[in-house]
Amino acid sequence: xxxxxxxxxxxxxLTIQSPQALFEEPTNCYLVAWDEGVLVIDPPSDDxxxxxxxxxxxxxxxxxxxxxxxxxxxxxHIGGMLPLHSExxxxxxxxxxxxxxxxxxxxxxxxxxxxxxxxxxxxxLEVPGHAREHIALWHEPERIGIVGDVVHGQGTVVINPPxxxxxxxxxxxxxxxxxxxRLLLAGHGPPITAPVAALDAxxxxxxxxxxxxxxxxTPIPQPIHALVPKVYADVSPERWPVAARSLLAHLLKxxxxxxxxxxxxxxxxxxxxxx
Ligand SMILES: [Zn+2]
Numbered sequence: 001x002x003x004x005x006x007x008x009x010x011x012x013x014l015t016i017q018s019p020q021a022l023f024e025e026p027t028n029c030y031l032v033a034w035d036e037g038v039l040v041i042d043p044p045s046d047d048x049x050x051x052x053x054x055x056x057x058x059x060x061x062x063x064x065x066x067x068x069x070x071x072x073x074x075x076x077h078i079g080g081m082l083p084l085h086s087e088x089x090x091x092x093x094x095x096x097x098x099x100x101x102x103x104x105x106x107x108x109x110x111x112x113x114x115x116x117x118x119x120x121x122x123x124x125l126e127v128p129g130h131a132r133e134h135i136a137l138w139h140e141p142e143r144i145g146i147v148g149d150v151v152h153g154q155g156t157v158v159i160n161p162p163x164x165x166x167x168x169x170x171x172x173x174x175x176x177x178x179x180x181x182r183l184l185l186a187g188h189g190p191p192i193t194a195p196v197a198a199l200d201a202x203x204x205x206x207x208x209x210x211x212x213x214x215x216x217x218t219p220i221p222q223p224i225h226a227l228v229p230k231v232y233a234d235v236s237p238e239r240w241p242v243a244a245r246s247l248l249a250h251l252l253k254x255x256x257x258x259x260x261x262x263x264x265x266x267x268x269x270x271x272x273x274x275x
Contacts, residue, residue: 001050004031004057007191008144008183012057018044021076025188029080030146031057032137034120037066040090041137041146042187043080051083067111067119070094071148072131073101077187085109095126095133127176129169130157136176143182145195150176151202153189158242159249166206166249167256173203213250217260217269224248227267 002015010033017026027044031054038058044050058065065088068081072095081092082104092098093111113135117124125136127150136147149157150172159166176184177199184192192198209231216222216230224244231250232243251267254260260269 001026001053004053004060007185008142010034010061011144011146011185012061013185013191014050014053014057016044016050016053018076018079019047020045020079023076025076027076028185028187028189029054030185031061032122032146033061033063034066034122036120037063039067039069039119039122039137040065040084041069042071042077042148043068043084044076045079046083047080048083051080051087054080054084055087064088065090067091067093069113069119069135069137070098071136071146071187072134073098074131074149077148078102081105095135097133101133125175127172129165129172130159131163132165132168134172138179143180144185145176145179145181145183146185147176148187151184151186151192151195151198153186153192155189156202156205158246160245161249161252164245164249166253169249170203170206170253173199173206177203209246210250210254213247213254214259214269217267219268219270221263221266221268223266224251 004012004014007013012031014029015026016029029043030041032039038061068084068090070078085092091111092105092109093113096112099105099110113124115126122137122139125138127134127136130149136145138145159169181195184195212231216227228240228244231247235243260267
């Protein structure tokens with residue numbers, strides 16, 4: 001676990017490896033000072049020392065915790081929410097779907113956050129794609145976004161259907177790009193200090209991959225496992241199981257757009273001759 005690091009005025013970041021995480025990748029937990037106290041965003045772990053570190057970081061901001069904000073329901077972003085709620089009495093706040101996805105949240109402890117809701121200068125954005133219930137916080141005066149797993153400080157985000165939806169994800173990336181952020185604080189990795197360029201690169205990366213998917217498809221149906229080596233030739237084979245999930249996300253997007261078809265034998269692109 002890292003020491004609390006100041007990443008912007010009034011914003012601390014604690015980097016914590018969640019025992020609940022599926023991967024060995026620490027999660028960023030942010031503490032944000034606002035008019036009425038401190039927001040804790042995505043407490044990753046129920047480990048006592050991690051909870052104590054969050055509480056002491058909040059003390060250094062000199063105010064008490066008013067909300068425990070959850071960007072989305074994945075295990076590495078919620079592990080500490082219940083113990084932190086017990087310790088502080090602060091409500092757990094997130095997308096209305098969050099309370100349905102996680103039965104362990106007592107209804108009396110939950111505050112639903114909708115698009116456009118505000119906590120002082122911070123505005124709630126609904127940003128589906130990585131997860132349907134994904135929200136972000138946006139500070140318009142400073143143009144800072146706290147964006148969970150919409151983008152990462154390094155690398156790309158896995159879009160894993162059915163929770164992950166690439167069509168929604170591309171709209172979310174475009175929307176963030178149009179807001180001209182100055183700083184994005186992600187759920188994993190370092191602060192993104194050139195976010196417009198980063199978003200442009202992510203959008204271009206997905207579009208290039210989509211072209212590769214279209215090129216690999218023919219009028220003869222092919223199963224996903226046959227398409228992965230063609231579309232992800234640049235990715236090492238150990239990562240092909242994850243790539244297969246991303247490929248499915250691409251195919252579902254193209255299917256929703258009416259550009260590819262699915263049969264029992266696999267995926268095809270009608271009217272394109274194979275070479
Ligand atoms: Zn995550």
